[in-house]
Amino acid sequence: MSEVRELPLVEAIREAYRQEMERDERVFMVGQDIAGGIFPHTKGLVEQFGTDRIVDTPLAEIGMYGTAFGAAMEGFRPIVDFMFAGFFLNAASPILAQTAQFRFIHGSQMSLPMVITGACGAGMRLGNEHAMLVHNMIAQVPGIKVCMPSTPYDAKGLMTAAIRDDNPVAFIWHLGTMMDRGPVPEEPYVVPLGVAEVKREGGDVTLVANGFQYKNAQIVADKLAGEISVEIIDPRTFSPLDIDTILKSLEKTGRLVVVDESWESRSTASEIAAQVVDRGFDLLDAPIRRVTIPNIPLPGGHMEPYVAPNPDAIEAAVRDVCR
């Protein structure tokens, strides 16, 4: 078998952009400074596709988002880049009140094929607005899909799936994974939305983790190897959520820890816990543990390492359910 090429996650995303824009001329990108690029995820695209398809806008998220929103109604397939995912909140009204609910409320006549993207995450001490993960805020609203990659392979596959999907999809990526390298096939491929993956097999405990926290989960699983056998499940998509893959794992392990880089309350961790209790109560041999950010705004400075989920907190939770 030939060696699969390795790419950093950010280049995997860019390759998805490039290949899908080559494949379908309805696809275009709109954002702020994407021709130049704060992050390298759009580097070189303007040279290939021009300013008609790599569209820079003023610092005005309503107008920027509206470029994508309106064009999607007119048959285009826009990707709108908020740079930092938290900045989506400047256009939260049209995204959450309109875009997500538009199709349903207007009688399921329209489709809005668009990708809403941005980077985020603890680790760079940027404070709440730049760092906070917004996947749960978006995923609460029906009508929009939400995903986040943990590996370069998933980054390209999920982005390709998001661009080809006829629904609005929020694709959020974690700054702490930006330069992670991993195998990425050169040809276009899709990682289906709404399908979780067992990323590490184990028998004692099911550990659900995603994005940067997926790396922390692997660190913990490596450390505990020989003592506790950890099965890691990456949900990949928060909405729709693939609960069946988690329930199947619990048939084997009976123990569940969910890591979610989000507030403790009303998070994906809470949602998974609720669904597991609802549908898999008899599978559980121990209480479910959530590893999340306590219900405080994510501070900058030197507090991220212990406020955000981290290997120590994950290990403690795993040990707790395996007592």
Added chain:
Amino acid sequence: MALGKKQMALLYRNLVRADHFDKMMMNRIMQGKLIGFYHPGDGAMAAGVGATTFLDENDIVNPHHRAHGLAYMAGRGIDIGRYLAERTGKVDGCCGGRSSFHWSFPDKKVYGASGFIGWHFCPVVGWGWASKRKGNQMVLMASGDGSYGQGGAHEAMLFAMNWKLPIVFFCENNGMAIHSTISDMHPMPDISSLAQGYGMPAVVIDGQDVFAVAETVIAAREHALAGKGPTFVEAKTLRLREHDVGTPDLARAEPREAAYLEELKKRDPVVLATTRVLAEKVLTRKQIDKIYQEAKEEVAAIEKFADESPVAQPSIEELLAGVYVA
């Protein structure tokens, strides 16, 4: 550009139809035969009719919320029966009875109404962007003076001028936003003065004159399709009734004076248009009577269609299936 007699007759007919639709909605909400609110358009139906009657079917229309866009629907050739069915929660409603008053007719390129006044300043940028790419269409973006309080209005004007988008910002200025008067809420009496800051051509016209509105919008449309960018058209209009049926008709916290409202009624656009079509011999009294008779019959057919349509109460499973594209 002067209108021909045929064009004037069509405008007149659509104005009478729109006026009948508004009265139909007033009657129905008073009878409890309408779901949601009704924001009457009485005395202010000319602007929407004039703005839409001569658009191309490729053009995108965002209707003003007053009268729930009925003036724009009349000009656009939208099936009012399906609209009324929607407003009564029926299966033949244009949105399957789900939308309350947030209707849409995407096949007519009316992509939706929203309860958030000024929401359209967001997608209008994309409508304009797409229209410029396609090259054979423009956007009529209608809204009221109140909507220009939204920050998005300024983003939309900024983007539209930056990119020379084919958009007509069509502002119906009736001087009132619910109970607020424009003199309290805007520093300048003309909303179109905002356009100056973006270098956007702007014009103030009499929104009670359906013919003047049509002439202006035709010219602004040509300007847009020639690649010259957006125009701001401010149509001065009025509000004869309360903001929405069932709420008091106040200006600030005081009832509006009866004498003032009587004065406004002299500017009823149907009265003005009737005088003109008779004076210019566009239509005879007999032809006008026929237009009225046909409008009455149309309303009767609309109500019959909506009333006979079954109530929409699909199962939860059916509703869930409508959230995402499969």
